[in-house]
Amino acid sequence: MSPSFNQLSEEERNWLDDYLGGTISVSDFDALQDRLLESPELRCVMRRYLSLDTTLQSECNESGFASEMAASPWLRVVKPAASFSKPARFPGMIRLATAAVVAFFLGTAAMHLNGLKKSASDDRVELEEPSAQGFAVIGRLFDVDWKDGGATHREGDMLGAEVFRIAAGVAEIQFFSGAKMVVEGPAEISLKSAWEALCNEGSVRMKVPPAARGFKLQAPSTEIIDLGTEFGLVVKDGEGHVEVIDGEIEVRHRREGEKRLLKNDALSLGANAAAVETAGGQVVFPDLTRYGERSxxxxxxxxxxxxxxxxxxxxxxxxxxxxxxxxxxxxxxxxxxxxxxxxxxxxxxxxxxxxxxxxxxxxxxxxxxxxxxxxxxxxxxxxxxxxxxxxxxxxxxxxxxxxxxxxxxxxxxxxxxxxxxxxxxxxxxxxxxxxxxxxxxxxxxxxxxxxxxxxxxxxxxxxxxxxxxxxxxxxxxxxxxxxxxxxxxxxxxxxxxxxxxxxxxxxxxxxxxxxxxxxxxxxxxxxxxxxxxxxxxxxxxxxxxxxxxxxxxxxxx
Amino acid sequence: MPLVFFSNGSDRMKRMKPEATLSNSEDDRYETFVSCFAHHEPDLRRFIRSLLPTWTDTDEVLQQTAIVIWRKFDQYDPATNFMKWACVIARFESLAYRRKMARDRLVFREDVLELMADEGIEEIDSRRTEHEALEACLLAMPEKQRQFLTLAYTPGVKVKEMAEEAGSSAASFYMRLKRLRRQLMECMESKTNTAGAMP
Missing domain, CATH: 2.60.120.200 (Jelly Rolls)
Structure with a gap:
């Protein structure tokens, strides 16, 4: 079984792309050649990659063999576009290229038909549908001190799968599932998805509307699934404390069976010990209203x-x-x-x-x-x-x-x-x-x-x-x-x-x-x-x- | 001998035949050459491309290789593998070309080129399989991506100028090209059971 492209290091993969594009630097090209001499895997994948490049190139090259062109299902699919009339602004391109260009522009050109004073340079290739990365957004921030070396954010910033760290202050994170988290520093929250996060440290208040029911918050040795409304979690040095403020949650601590907690129920979550029922109301969870006035x-x-x-x-x-x-x-x-x-x-x-x-x-x-x-x-x-x-x-x-x-x-x-x-x-x-x-x-x-x-x-x-x-x-x-x-x-x-x-x-x-x-x-x-x-x-x-x-x-x- | 080879399919190639000077047996030999070469040209092209930095280099060496193959065709034993024989010639022509072009910074060092060529000759069959897999991958690709690739790979299209004119950065154009090419590579590898591919 031969090695695959993804088994190469990112550096090697980039070398290959840069070599193909003719943009590789002299020093990288030297390094690539050194690596080629010592790595049969790299040589093998590179030959395959170059071969793929050759196929793509020859399929697009009209001067290739007519028989191969006709045999290529790929070109048969693209070719009908050639019947579109050719705008004069791409001189020197061969017919197929023009066809591709025209086909490519068709979608976007229509969008601009109502525009005024259209000129060649104002057309553009719609490279891809715009998309934004992330599944949560930062709501309000109060006196936040970002941990040294960590990412700093502003209100309205998008958050994706990342570790959110603050040294002090209070931050509100709104998940796209509808769940809202208020977190007080020092805290470290690992954001997994719009439906899941892991609290390694910090004091957290979760508000989960019906639409986000099932939101999962993990503590180091515990999994908490919200079954509606509001709960708090504090994690420090691997030990946790969870408490239902309103509604109901389901808690799985270590390998124990799941426990259901209702309003005012609280559990103390030992790092190496079983979950123990404890009195609620003794921990103050972060609360935005306290900060509102100051702000x-x-x-x-x-x-x-x-x-x-x-x-x-x-x-x-x-x-x-x-x-x-x-x-x-x-x-x-x-x-x-x-x-x-x-x-x-x-x-x-x-x-x-x-x-x-x-x-x-x-x-x-x-x-x-x-x-x-x-x-x-x-x-x-x-x-x-x-x-x-x-x-x-x-x-x-x-x-x-x-x-x-x-x-x-x-x-x-x-x-x-x-x-x-x-x-x-x-x-x-x-x-x-x-x-x-x-x-x-x-x-x-x-x-x-x-x-x-x-x-x-x-x-x-x-x-x-x-x-x-x-x-x-x-x-x-x-x-x-x-x-x-x-x-x-x-x-x-x-x-x-x-x-x-x-x-x-x-x-x-x-x-x-x-x-x-x-x-x-x-x-x-x-x-x-x-x-x-x-x-x-x-x-x-x-x-x-x-x-x-x-x-x-x-x-x- | 006219030297305009395969610029437009095998019809054109037949023109290299010196007219009315070949005996019948030579005529046969020529027909065999044309059919062998036409059959293996894409493979040969892929092989040469793995040794040289650009299409221009590849085309030039391919042309030179064709001339040499024709000249030495009487030495070819039809009982043996034509492609391997052709690759050996292409390897030699690539090395000769490399020496001529060694000033170009992207040309492989001789030892690297030799290693790539020697191993490449052994991989001819996998190249064919991969080629078929790639065709399937291209067919399965969304139309828009395929059009983008056609555009990006069409000779004469100056990506940089076009991207700039279109108001998009050349960088994002190349990024997309790179991503699609990698995606195809993954698809192709998964269809040919390369290590690490999904079952």
Whole structure:
């Protein structure tokens, strides 16, 4: 029996993949050859892997033997796609490739049919259905001290099969089965699935609704199955104490038979001894209500700190406009807070709904979830640079382009600040709306989009983040920032240079009135919320953006 | 002698026959060569690929091997295994090619190449079995994954450019390719009863 691929080490398997892809480094290739000389297993598997690669390659290669092609059931299955007409944008590819490309794009192309101004580079391969890893999510956290060297988490973080460790404080873990765990540190919980966890250490309170009945919590030598409602477990040095707060549980300790416990029943679980019935009510299990009040006070202080920051920022002379979307949730008015106050720059919210902001009980934000949602503004004047900053919580990037701040007509000098559905931030300024964009006959005019690398994916859904983009003609640079850190910088080339900038009519969170001669309705609303946006007429430095992020963040983020 | 071999099936290959100059027995010999070679070409190609870093290298050596096989075909004893005989020639041609190309960083060292070739010759039959298993695995694969593979393996497709143009990173494209290839490897191995496979 010959060795299999999975018997190789991960290092060896990666060498093989890198060798196939031609991306193996010189030192790895040397190491691979050394290993080949000494390992008959590696040689054998490598030959098999290369042979597999050859088969795949020759099946896709039209210049292979016609007879073999016809004989290949694989190609027969794929071939009908060849009847689709060939778009001209993939020159030089052979027919079969084109067929595959067309077949591949078909699904996604249809999704974009309602989109506006489709161009070649805006098509994308849908590589796979987005998926998120994990089966539990962190609810609230109170004074949590993460164990040194362990993973640190924030509220809303997804948890998968992993060991959750805290040195102190209280954390709430919501399992997707519906079970809720409140755990007080020091604790070590090994998360197994939405239905199972192991408590190695710590004090835990489990609340199990009917839908999650059967949730299994293990202690080192005990298995506890919840048959409904609420119980507590403390584990320290291998010894446990379990107690039913309400409802019923089933306990299997070591090799003993199962025991049923009802409300107020308690068992002491010796590491090397039998389970002993004991009096309930003597152990205090973690309780979120105790922490709630403390946390509110902390939030209030933190929010006050932000308000002080807001008041000093409002006086910054470089500001064009400053919105915090929270003054009075009952009117559609979105005041511009710059000092001296200029009510001409106030915005109007349309269909955007007031929702909880970064300090949920204290500050509201605006949500642009509905396709028509937007804040309209009119900002006259000419500028020589732009810095856009905003606190944004993206729920998902549903649209092809997801608007942050968009000049209405995208006319010469006007900005578009948005996020593409692959998570890349985009900033562009129309350079000349009367001149066609090279190679893009349908585009609005001569301009260039400056992309950041992808900075968002679905795992970050619901997370507040600080976004900033700078258009700096003097330094000929466009930069993007996430949470105070620069993620990209791209030169403005001569052809695309423009330093007479305007805004005029514009929108926050959507793009409603694209072109003068075109009434097509582009849907670019941001599926998410925004609770602060500042636009500057100067290019802020990286250090200033980092400071702005620090000063305006909440301590929850 | 025209040297455009097997670029489009055996019809094209027949063109290498020098016209109207062969005797009847030579004609027969030629027919035997064509049928032997056509039958074993995919195996030979897999064998050479296991020794050389790229398709271009593989095709070049395969072509050279075909020429040598044709030249030496009268030395071939039909009672013996054609494939093994061809592999020995391919091994020699690969080594010669390696010496020419040794500057290329991905070319195996001579000792490694020899070892891979010698053991590879003994595995020709398992390669055939695996090939059949792989076809079955490909058939059982979801359509979308198969299309992705077709795309990724089609010559002339520049994965990097295409992935970038499509707004996805080349890295995620390669990651997916790697995962699918490994998945196929597992499937193929399980069908051919390789160690560690599921029963």
């Amino acid at each position: 509110e006070n902390r939030d209030r202080l933190d929010f006050q700190r932000w308000r002080n920051h807001r008041d000093s920022l409002a006086a910054d002379e470089r500001l064009i406009a400053y919105y915090t979307f929270d003054e009075d949730a009952s009117t559609p008015l979105v005041p511009n807070l710059t000092i001296p106050r200029n009510t001409e720059l106030d915005g109007a919210a349309i269909l955007a709904e007031p929702v909880a902001g970064r300090w949920p009980a204290l500050k509201s934000a605006l949500e642009f979830r509905r396709p028509g949602a937007r804040v309209r503004v009119n900002i006259p004047g000419e500028f020589s640079a732009f810095t856009f900053t905003a606190w944004v919580r993206i729920d998902s990037l549903d649209r092809w382009y997801n608007a942050l701040f968009m000049g209405d007509g995208y006319e010469t000098g006007e900005p578009h600040w948005q996020i593409r559905d692959d998570g890349k931030m985009m900033l562009s300024i129309m350079v000349d709306d009367s001149r066609p964009n090279p190679g893009r006959a349908n585009d609005a005019g001569f301009h260039r989009v400056y992309f950041s690398p992808p900075m968002w994916d679905l795992s970050m859904s619901g997370e507040w983040m600080h976004l900033a983009s700078v258009y700096d003609p003097a330094m000929r640079m466009v930069s993007h920032f996430v949470n105070g850190a620069q993620i990209s910088g791209q030169e403005i080339e001569d052809d695309f240079f423009i330093d007479t900038l305007r805004i005029g009519n514009a929108e926050v969170g959507n793009w409603g009135q694209p072109f003068r001669e075109d009434s097509t309705f582009a849907i670019r609303n941001l599926n998410g919320r925004m609770d602060e946006m500042a636009i500057f007429k100067e290019a802020l430095s990286a250090a200033e953006i980092a400071r702005l992020f620090e000063a305006s963040r909440s301590d929850r983020r």
